Amino acid sequence: MAYKSPVYHVIPVPIEKVRPNTYNPNAVAPPEMRLLYESIRADGYTMPIVCYYAKSQDIYVIVDGFHRYRVMLEHPDIYEREGGVLPVSVIDKPLDQRMASTIRHNRARGSHDVDLMSNIVKELHELGRSDAWIAKHLGMDKDELLRLKQITGLTALFKDVKFGQAWQPMDEEDGDESENGDDALLG
Structure with a gap:
C-alpha cells in the first residue's frame, strides 16, 4: 500500500x-x-x-x-x-519527532521565539538526540545550534563539544615584552 x-x-x-x-x-x-x-x-x-x-x-x-x-x-x-x-x-x-515537526512547520512559515527554541534544543538534548540529529531535523546549521545551546546556559549541552585553543601564550623568550603577559593575548 x-x-x-x-x-x-x-x-x-x-x-x-x-x-x-x-x-x-x-x-x-x-x-x-x-x-x-x-x-x-x-x-x-x-x-x-x-x-x-x-x-x-x-x-x-x-x-x-x-x-x-x-x-x-x-x-x-x-x-x-x-x-x-x-x-x-x-x-x-514520538515526542522528539513531534518537536521536530513543530519546528519545521514554524520555520517554513516564518520566525519564532529564540528563547523557546533554545529550550527545545535543550529538551531534545536531554532526550538523547545528538547535535547532528537536532541540526538535521530542525533545519539548522552548526553555528545556529551552537548559539541556541549557549542561550540555555547549560554546560551539559557542551559536554561532547571539542574545543580548540584559540591562542597560545607566548614565552618571554618568544618576544613577550609585558610583565603580566597581557600583550601575548594580542598576538
Whole structure:
C-alpha cells in the first residue's frame, strides 16, 4: 500500500479534546492574530490542526496549528459557526519527532521565539538526540545550534563539544615584552 499523507484523513475533533503542546516556540503578534481571525472568519478553516493523539488521556496534542486553535477558543462567533469542532490531521510520532515537526512547520512559515527554541534544543538534548540529529531535523546549521545551546546556559549541552585553543601564550623568550603577559593575548 502506498503512503498516504495525514491530510487525507482529517477528522472533526471537539476543541475540548485538543491541547497545546508545551514546547512551541512560535509567537504571533496581535496584528497577525487579528488577520488570522479575519481569514478564518472569511474563508473558514482551510488547513487542519496537526495533532498527536494521546490515547491514554483521550486528547489531541497540537503539533502545528496552535494559533488556529486559539482563534476558536477566543472568538465565540468562530466556535459557534464551527460547532466547537476543529479539523484535525493526526500524526503518530514520538515526542522528539513531534518537536521536530513543530519546528519545521514554524520555520517554513516564518520566525519564532529564540528563547523557546533554545529550550527545545535543550529538551531534545536531554532526550538523547545528538547535535547532528537536532541540526538535521530542525533545519539548522552548526553555528545556529551552537548559539541556541549557549542561550540555555547549560554546560551539559557542551559536554561532547571539542574545543580548540584559540591562542597560545607566548614565552618571554618568544618576544613577550609585558610583565603580566597581557600583550601575548594580542598576538
